Amino acid sequence: xxxxxxxxxxxxxxxxxxxxxxxxxxxxxxxxxxxMCMNCGSCGATCTVSEYKGMSVRKVxxxxxxxxxxxxxLSSCMLCGKCTMVCPRGINTxxxxxxxxxxxx
Amino acid sequence: MKENVVIxxxxxxxxEAAKNLHRLxxxxxxxxxxxxxxxxxxxxxxxxxxxxxxxxxIKEMVDDIKDVTVFLDTQVKTIESAYGGYQIAFSNGVNVHxxxxxxxxxxxxxxxAKKEEYGYGIYDHVITxxxxxxxxxxxxxxxxxxxxxxxxxxxxxxxxxxxxxxSQCSKVCCMTAIKQAIEMKERFPNAEVYCFYxxxxxxxxxxxxxxxxxxxxxxxxxxxxxxxxxxxTIDGHLQVKxxxxxxxxxxxxxxDMLVLMAGMVANNQIKPIVEQAKLExxxxxxxxxxxxxxxxxxxxxxxxxxxxxxxxxxxxxxxxAEARAAALAIHDYISGL
Ligand SMILES: Cc1cc2nc3c(=O)[nH]c(=O)nc-3n(C[C@H](O)[C@H](O)[C@H](O)COP(=O)(O)OP(=O)(O)OC[C@H]3O[C@@H](n4cnc5c(N)ncnc54)[C@H](O)[C@@H]3O)c2cc1C
Ligand code: SF4
Ligand code: SF4
Ligand code: SF4
Numbered sequence: 204x205x206x207x208x209x210x211x212x213x214x215x216x217x218x219x220x221x222x223x224x225x226x227x228x229x230x231x232x233x234x235x236x237x238x239m240c241m242n243c244g245s246c247g248a249t250c251t252v253s254e255y256k257g258m259s260v261r262k263v264x265x266x267x268x269x270x271x272x273x274x275x276x277l278s279s280c281m282l283c284g285k286c287t288m289v290c291p292r293g294i295n296t297x298x299x300x301x302x303x304x305x306x307x308x
Numbered sequence: 309m310k311e312n313v314v315i316x317x318x319x320x321x322x323x324e325a326a327k328n329l330h331r332l333x334x335x336x337x338x339x340x341x342x343x344x345x346x347x348x349x350x351x352x353x354x355x356x357x358x359x360x361x362x363x364x365x366i367k368e369m370v371d372d373i374k375d376v377t378v379f380l381d382t383q384v385k386t387i388e389s390a391y392g393g394y395q396i397a398f399s400n401g402v403n404v405h406x407x408x409x410x411x412x413x414x415x416x417x418x419x420x421a422k423k424e425e426y427g428y429g430i431y432d433h434v435i436t437x438x439x440x441x442x443x444x445x446x447x448x449x450x451x452x453x454x455x456x457x458x459x460x461x462x463x464x465x466x467x468x469x470x471x472x473x474x475s476q477c478s479k480v481c482c483m484t485a486i487k488q489a490i491e492m493k494e495r496f497p498n499a500e501v502y503c504f505y506x507x508x509x510x511x512x513x514x515x516x517x518x519x520x521x522x523x524x525x526x527x528x529x530x531x532x533x534x535x536x537x538x539x540x541t542i543d544g545h546l547q548v549k550x551x552x553x554x555x556x557x558x559x560x561x562x563x564d565m566l567v568l569m570a571g572m573v574a575n576n577q578i579k580p581i582v583e584q585a586k587l588e589x590x591x592x593x594x595x596x597x598x599x600x601x602x603x604x605x606x607x608x609x610x611x612x613x614x615x616x617x618x619x620x621x622x623x624x625x626x627x628x629a630e631a632r633a634a635a636l637a638i639h640d641y642i643s644g645l
Contacts, residue, residue, distance in 0.1 A: 244506075244536075
């Protein structure tokens with residue numbers, strides 16, 4: 204075959220039909236309030252490590268619903284609980300992270 | 309003159325209802341706990357969407373009720389059901405037997421100091437939406453710098469916040485924030501103006517125009533993220549922290565002043581009336597209507613009606629429309645229709 208120098212880029216589209224929802228489904232069974240996130244960003248703004256490691260409970264929660272790999276973020280969490288104090292929807296974010304870490308184990 | 313009707317609260321709801329009930333021939337008593345009429349609107353400067361002067365609006369409404377009996381600086385002491393109506397004793401010593409009562413007691417502004425992380429009453433340059441309106445009306449305010457270079461608006465203060473005890477959206481404050489952002493930019497064209505929002509809720513007639521103008525004509529910056537905390541720097545600036553949720557990174561900015569969009573919450577001072585007249589409180593803390601679709605002005609108790617922000621967050625046109633509807637409903641009720 205003649206090589207024309209073309210390559211195919213990987214599609215970046217989030218295909219909701221193909222995403223594995225099982226981990227998120229397990230999570231909401233363990234922490235039902237996980238569904239209440241309104242993406243306000245308070246958790247990430249106040250997080251002790253967000254500035255350096257990009258941690259944000261919001262991004263974790265949203266990420267797993269869109270098929271992203273959130274393991275690196277999770278492992279940077281220091282479980283300090285600051286995010287739980289600021290969440291306006293009263294989500295038990297620290298507990299959520301703990302449970303999610305177990306699901307990834 | 310026909311039967312007695314008592315209106316509790318002299319904001320735009322009470323004023324509009326008083327005018328209409330008086331015209332329908334009822335002996336109308338309007339009681340207002342403050343020393344002047346107009347309620348919250350009398351504090352505001354200009355009303356969206358027309359940017360109409362509140363002074364002119366309130367003056368017209370007050371002129372329209374000059375033949376109504378008005379008790380200022382007066383409260384309802386007791387109210388009890390009697391002889392097919394209500395026997396009411398006012399704090400000024402007057403007693404009235406009313407065939408019908410209209411509760412038009414409005415709302416309260418969320419106490420911004422309760423959100424301690426925003427520093428209202430702690431830092432020098434943090435004010436509320438209401439403070440800014442009062443300042444635009446000529447009130448002096450030391451907290452507003454002479455020439456601010458960076459101004460921030462925090463949306464949803466005490467609203468959409470379970471921890472502040474109010475999960476509801478206060479509805480008028482996105483619009484108020486954008487209105488005030490534009491007004492500040494007009495006064496201080498060199499200032500950078502930031503709105504920190506979670507969702508922009510511009511639901512009413514021509515409201516979206518304000519958003520478009522704010523972007524296109526005034527270059528106001530919209531940051532999608534809830535402010536998590538505010539701190540004061542050594543040189544007296546305010547440092548605001550949020551997550552820019554659109555880019556997914558923590559964000560900070562230094563400002564010269566910050567305006568907190570305190571929300572509309574239920575007026576708790578009417579608790580005694582609620583208890584004595586056996587009214588109900590809804591799950592959102594406001595007075596509970598018979599239903600929230602076609603009977604919002606009805607209390608479910610014979611002869612007691614509602615109008616305006618006492619049943620939930622309302623704009624002025626919504627409040628005025630309800631007040632007129634309530635006057636007619638009272639007329640129908642007394643006429644036995
Ligand atoms: C910052 C801000 C800006 C706003 N700007 C606009 C705008 O530009 N355009 C717009 O359409 N809407 C605006 N609104 C909404 C507007 O303020 C309300 O729609 C309006 O005030 C509702 O009128 P009301 O008469 O029901 O209540 P209120 O204005 O709260 O009046 C109630 C009155 O009842 C009196 N009262 C309460 N309890 C008692 C009692 N027990 N006995 C006797 N009297 C009592 C109070 O003193 C008060 O005078 C704004 C709201 C906020 C918070
Ligand atoms: S518990 Fe984890 S995610 Fe929450 S603020 Fe602390 S470090 Fe950040
Ligand atoms: S603070 Fe709570 S509601 Fe806000 S983004 Fe984080 S988890 Fe979601
Ligand atoms: S109207 Fe806007 S600022 Fe006010 S509570 Fe609703 S979303 Fe927040």
